[in-house]
Structures are given as C-alpha cells and as structure tokens.
Amino acid sequence: MSGLRARVRAELTAEIKRLARAQMEAQGPNDLNLRAIARELGMVSSAVYRYFASRDELLTALIIDAYDELGRTAEDADAGCDPADTVGRFVTVATAIYRWARTSPSQYLLLFGTPVPGYAAPIDTVAAAIRVTTVLQHILDEAGRQGATPAVAPIVPPTVQPDLATVRALTDSTVSDQLLLTGLQSWTAMFGAITFILNGQFRNVVGDVDALFGAFADLLARQVIGARHD
Amino acid sequence: MSGLRARVRAELTAEIKRLARAQMEAQGPNDLNLRAIARELGMVSSAVYRYFASRDELLTALIIDAYDELGRTAEDADAGCDPADTVGRFVTVATAIYRWARTSPSQYLLLFGTPVPGYAAPIDTVAAAIRVTTVLQHILDEAGRQGATPAVAPIVPPTVQPDLATVRALTDSTVSDQLLLTGLQSWTAMFGAITFILNGQFRNVVGDVDALFGAFADLLARQVIGARHD
DNA sequence: TGTACATCAGTGAACGCGCGTTCACTGATGTAC
DNA sequence: TGTACATCAGTGAACGCGCGTTCACTGATGTAC
Numbered sequence: 048m049s050g051l052r053a054r055v056r057a058e059l060t061a062e063i064k065r066l067a068r069a070q071m072e073a074q075g076p077n078d079l080n081l082r083a084i085a086r087e088l089g090m091v092s093s094a095v096y097r098y099f100a101s102r103d104e105l106l107t108a109l110i111i112d113a114y115d116e117l118g119r120t121a122e123d124a125d126a127g128c129d130p131a132d133t134v135g136r137f138v139t140v141a142t143a144i145y146r147w148a149r150t151s152p153s154q155y156l157l158l159f160g161t162p163v164p165g166y167a168a169p170i171d172t173v174a175a176a177i178r179v180t181t182v183l184q185h186i187l188d189e190a191g192r193q194g195a196t197p198a199v200a201p202i203v204p205p206t207v208q209p210d211l212a213t214v215r216a217l218t219d220s221t222v223s224d225q226l227l228l229t230g231l232q233s234w235t236a237m238f239g240a241i242t243f244i245l246n247g248q249f250r251n252v253v254g255d256v257d258a259l260f261g262a263f264a265d266l267l268a269r270q271v272i273g274a275r276h277d
Numbered sequence: 278m279s280g281l282r283a284r285v286r287a288e289l290t291a292e293i294k295r296l297a298r299a300q301m302e303a304q305g306p307n308d309l310n311l312r313a314i315a316r317e318l319g320m321v322s323s324a325v326y327r328y329f330a331s332r333d334e335l336l337t338a339l340i341i342d343a344y345d346e347l348g349r350t351a352e353d354a355d356a357g358c359d360p361a362d363t364v365g366r367f368v369t370v371a372t373a374i375y376r377w378a379r380t381s382p383s384q385y386l387l388l389f390g391t392p393v394p395g396y397a398a399p400i401d402t403v404a405a406a407i408r409v410t411t412v413l414q415h416i417l418d419e420a421g422r423q424g425a426t427p428a429v430a431p432i433v434p435p436t437v438q439p440d441l442a443t444v445r446a447l448t449d450s451t452v453s454d455q456l457l458l459t460g461l462q463s464w465t466a467m468f469g470a471i472t473f474i475l476n477g478q479f480r481n482v483v484g485d486v487d488a489l490f491g492a493f494a495d496l497l498a499r500q501v502i503g504a505r506h507d
Numbered sequence: 508t509g510t511a512c513a514t515c516a517g518t519g520a521a522c523g524c525g526c527g528t529t530c531a532c533t534g535a536t537g538t539a540c
Numbered sequence: 541t542g543t544a545c546a547t548c549a550g551t552g553a554a555c556g557c558g559c560g561t562t563c564a565c566t567g568a569t570g571t572a573c
Contacts, residue, residue: 052515052569059516075394077307082559093561094517102560160391162476164305199428201496204488214482232466232493239469240462246392252444253461258434263462266431270500282536282548289549312526323528324550332527 060098063088067109071153077163079106103166110168111175113154118178120147125182133190137268140182141237145260148241156245159238180234184218187230187271191222195273197229226271233267290328293318297339301383307393309336333396340398341405343384348408350377355412363420367498370412371467375490378471385475389468407447410464414448417460417501421452425503427459456501463497 066084071077081102085092099105124143128136148155158176203211203224211227222230240263243249244256253259296314301307311332315322329335354373358366378385388406433441433454441457452460470493473479474486483489 056516076391078394080559081561090516091518092559093519093563096561097516156391159476159478161306161386164308199496199499201492204485204492206485206488207483207492210483210485228492229496231489232470232496235470235473235493236462236466237469239467239472240465242469242472243465246389248389253437253440255434255436255440258436259461262431262434262437262458263465266429266459266462269429286549310526311528320549321551322526323530323552326528327549 056098059088063095063098063105064109064112067105068151068154071109071157072151076153076156076160079109081105106163106166107169107171109154110157110172113151113157114172114175114178116151116154117144117147117158118175118182120144121179121182125186130189131193133186133193133195133272134268136186136189137183137233137271138264140186141264141267142261144179144237145241145257145264148245149257152245155241159242181218183230183234184214184220187222187226188218188220190272191220191226195226196223197225198270198273199229200225201228201232203228229271233271236267237264286328289318293325293328293335294339294342297335298381298384301339301387302381306383306386306390309339311335336393336396337399337401339384340387340402343381343387344402344405344408346381346384347374347377347388348405348412350374351409351412355416360419361423363416363423363425363502364498366416366419367413367463367502368494370416371494371497372491374409374467375471375487375494378475379487382475385471389472411448413460413464414444414450417452417456418448418450420502421450421456425456426453427455428500428503429459430455431458431462433458459501463501466497467494 063084066087067079070083070087071079079102081095082092085095088095095105099108120143121140124140125136128139130136207228208224211224214231215222215227220227240260244260249256249259293314296317297309300313300317301309309332311325312322315325318325325335329338350373351370354370355366358369360366437458438454441454444461445452445457450457470490474490479486479489
C-alpha cells in the first residue's frame with residue numbers, strides 16, 4: 048500500500064482548501080487565515096505547513112481552483128447549446144457564470160474583486176484563467192463565421208489593434224476587430240454587472256437582481272452579435 | 278479668537294484624512310491603519326480618537342469624501358458640455374470619471390471595490406453616492422426628451438419595472454423603461470471596465486488601456502442613445 | 508518474513524509583529540464674571 | 541482687565557487579541573534488504 052499515505056495527503060490537502068473556501072465564504076474574501084483553518088482541522092497551526100509552504104501558496108491554489116471551476120462552468124454551459132445559435136450561447140454562458148458567482152461569491156471575488164494587497168498571482172494561474180475567456184472567443188469566432196457584425200460599430204483605436212490581433216491569434220480566428228472589441232466590451236460589462244450585484248451596489252435600487260442580470264445578458268448578446276432591428 | 282482651536286481642529290481632521298488617503302494609495306485600499314496614521318502625524322495613536330471616534334468613522338468620512346469628489350468630477354465634466362449633445366456628455370463624463378479613478382485608484386476602489394469586511398456603510402453616505410448617478414440620469418432625461426431610443430431594445434423584466442419607476446421619479450423624468458434600463462446597463466459596464474482596468478485584469482492583454490476605455494465609452498454612449506446606423 | 512533505517516505528519520513552544528481601543532493623566536487654551 | 545474655572549488636545553501605558561512562520565521534537569508509517 049504505497050499509495051495510502053499519498054491518498055491521505057491528497058485528501059487533507061483538499062480538506063484544507065475546502066475549509067479555506069468555507070472560511071472566505073463566511074467572512075468575506077481576502078480573509079484567509081491559516082491558524083483558523085488549522086483550528087477547524089483540529090490541528091496545530093504549524094501542521095498546515097506540511098501541505099502548503101505559505102499562505103500565498105494556498106491562495107494561489109485556491110485561485111487556480113476557482114478559475115478552473117469557472118472555466119468548467121462556462122465550458123459545460125456552452126457545450127449544451129446549439130453551436131450555431133451564438134446569441135443563445137452568449138446568454139447561456141453568461142447566466143451560468145452569474146449563477147456560479149452567486150453560489151460562490153467569495154471564489155468569484157477572489158478572481159475579480161480587489162486584488163489581495165502584496166499578493167502577485169504567479170504564472171501558474173494563467174492557464175486556468177484563460178479557459179473562461181476562450182469560451183467567449185469561440186462564440187465570437189462562430190458569430191464571425193456567420194458574418195455577424197456588432198449592433199453598433201465601435202471605433203477601434205489604432206494602438207489597440209495589435210492587441211486584438213494577438214488575442215485573435217489564440218483561436219486561429221478571423222473575427223473582425225469591431226466584433227472582437229465589442230465582444231471584449233460585453234465581456235467586461237458582464238463581469239462588471241456581476242461584481243456590482245455581488246458587492247451590493249444595486250441594493251435599494253433594484254430588488255430582483257437575477258432578472259436584471261438576465262436582461263443585461265440578453266441585451267449584451269444582441270449588442271455584440273448584430274441586433275435584429277425592427 | 279474663539280475660532281482658533283476650531284480652525285486647528287478642522288485642519289488636523291483634514292490632515293488625518295489626507296494621510297489616510299495617502300496610506301491607502303500606497304498600500305492598497307482596505308488597508309486603513311490608525312496607528313500608522315498617528316505615527317506619520319507624529320502623534321500617539323490614541324490622539325487620533327480626539328478626531329474620529331473609531332476606525333469605521335474615519336472610513337465613513339473617507340467614503341463620503343470620495344463620493345463627493347467623484348460626484349463633483351462628473352458634475353463639472355457635464356457642466357462643460359453642450360446640454361443637447363447627450364452622446365458627447367456621456368463620453369465626457371465617463372472619461373472624467375475614468376481619469377479620476379486612475380488618479381485615485383484606492384479612492385475609487387473604496388467605493389466600487391470589494392467591500393471592507395465587517396463594515397456597513399451608514400445612511401450618511403447615500404446623499405453623496407447619489408450625485409454621480411444623478412448626472413447620468415440628467416443625460417438620459419435629455420436624451421429621452423429628444424426622443425432617443427437605445428440602439429438595441431432591451432427586454433424589460435416585469436419585476437424590474439417598479440424599480441425603474443422609482444428611479445425615474447428621482448428626476449421627474451419621463452424616460453422610457455428601455456432607455457433607462459439600457460442606461461443602467463451602460464453605467465454598470467462603464468464602472469466594470471474601470472474596475473477591470475484598475476485591478477489589472479487587462480494586463481498582458483491590452484497595452485493602451487486608456488485608448489481601450491475611450492473606445493468603450495464611445496461605444497456605450499452610442500448603444501444607449503440611438504446608434505447612427507449606416 | 509522480519510528487521511533496520513528513512514521518511515514524513517503532526518506537536519508544542521516560541522518569535523516578532525502589529526493592530527484597535529480604553530483610561531487616567533497633564534498642561535495648555537478658551538470662557539465667564 | 542484680571543482671575544477662577546471649564547474645556548479640550550495630546551500623552552503614555554496597558555489590554556486583549558491574533559496573525560504567519562520557524563524549529564527541534566516525537567511517534568507512526570513506509571521501504572529495502
């Protein structure tokens with residue numbers, strides 16, 4: 048049974064992360080406390096260092112997990128859609144992301160909230176971070192192939208064009224600058240709306256924030272992928 | 278000279294807030310440290326309590342100041358515009374807000390970043406918070422009077438209609454639900470973009486974030502206030 | 508299969524640090540007659 | 541105008557708290573011959 052110790056180790060590592068997440072969910076993100084985790088584990092605080100070399104290392108692991116969960120959520124939602132229905136895909140993915148954010152607000156804010164001071168995300172996080180944006184890219188690619196253009200044509204600043212070219216290259220896409228820029232805008236807007244809602248910025252303004260987000264998602268999708276004007 | 282002591286007091290109160298702002302700007306928001314402020318003031322830590330009864334009270338004062346600065350920034354920007362040019366007003370105000378956020382990122386994040394855990398903003402902040410949104414409302418009102426409609430018509434959820442009615446009543450406006458909802462969306466998108474940029478979410482993606490924001494602001498304005506289609 | 512050794516998980520004490528807040532106090536500045 | 545008293549700013553010590561991290565250690569689990 049050479050794998051026994053390894054298995055116990057893996058389980059405890061997962062348990063530490065689980066407790067860390069629960070703690071952040073309870074006391075707000077940016078409030079990761081090694082000693083409290085050890086306490087809940089029934090261990091002495093220094094024992095946690097057998098599993099994570101430092102607080103930052105645990106934080107990094109949590110961030111990667113969160114990015115992966117978010118990415119998987121988006122991928123799964125997209126996979127269930129009719130590939131040709133790009134507006135539907137956008138709305139479905141946006142809604143799935145929103146639901147995930149509402150379920151695990153502190154995990155969401157770990158990624159998109161105010162960065163933890165003194166913490167710089169290492170490169171390890173990039174691969175996981177890219178997953179969710181890749182989903183959008185694929186939707187834009189399909190829309191581009193269908194000849195869609197944004198409802199309102201953006202003015203693309205010359206200095207941003209090379210950046211768009213780099214982004215486009217990631218998915219071998221031939222999407223236009225205008226569609227890509229609008230997509231970037233809508234993506235930003237979607238995350239902005241989620242963050243606003245999570246942070247309670249609509250408190251005392253809008254009651255049914257779920258409905259509000261739904262309306263936003265639908266609107267954004269149609270702004271990006273050619274409005275049906277009437 | 279009965280006002281001397283009062284004047285010194287007012288000056289020191291302002292100085293404490295100034296140091297607090299500088300400290301947050303240097304070490305990130307959510308990092309307000311009474312003892313450090315006292316140290317920089319050359320005072321003993323307990324002396325600060327002559328000016329603010331607690332850390333939360335200082336935080337509240339800073340939040341109100343930030344909302345007021347932001348509100349004034351938006352109002353001033355709008356005041357310099359041709360009142361009839363609603364697209365221009367939107368872009369000008371958005372750009373002014375963006376510049377302010379770039380100049381004082383921690384003040385911006387104090388308002389729109391992840392809330393400080395355990396801190397609940399008291400009602401005193403509301404009056405100051407409303408200023409900036411009132412500016413947008415006035416722009417929307419004018420657009421509505423001119424008969425503008427959004428570039429893409431949103432679907433207004435029934436549960437959100439009463440909320441929109443409440444918001445509309447604040448400025449005696451007769452703006453349509455569709456215009457108001459789209460305005461709310463664009464406003465959220467604008468703050469979302471600023472937050473993304475401040476938090477470095479575009480790092481390694483877009484270099485010239487100022488140009489990016491400019492493009493976003495222009496796009497948002499034309500999405501809200503009737504696109505000129507061609 | 509059994510023994511000798513290496514690996515590793517968890518302990519317990521300690522280090523160094525810094526925070527917000529309270530409280531009794533001193534001494535200077537303002538006020539009232 | 542001068543004196544007696546009240547107000548207030550700032551001091552210094554202390555309380556209670558909790559954090560991340562290190563280190564020498566014990567004892568149990570795994571490995572090699």
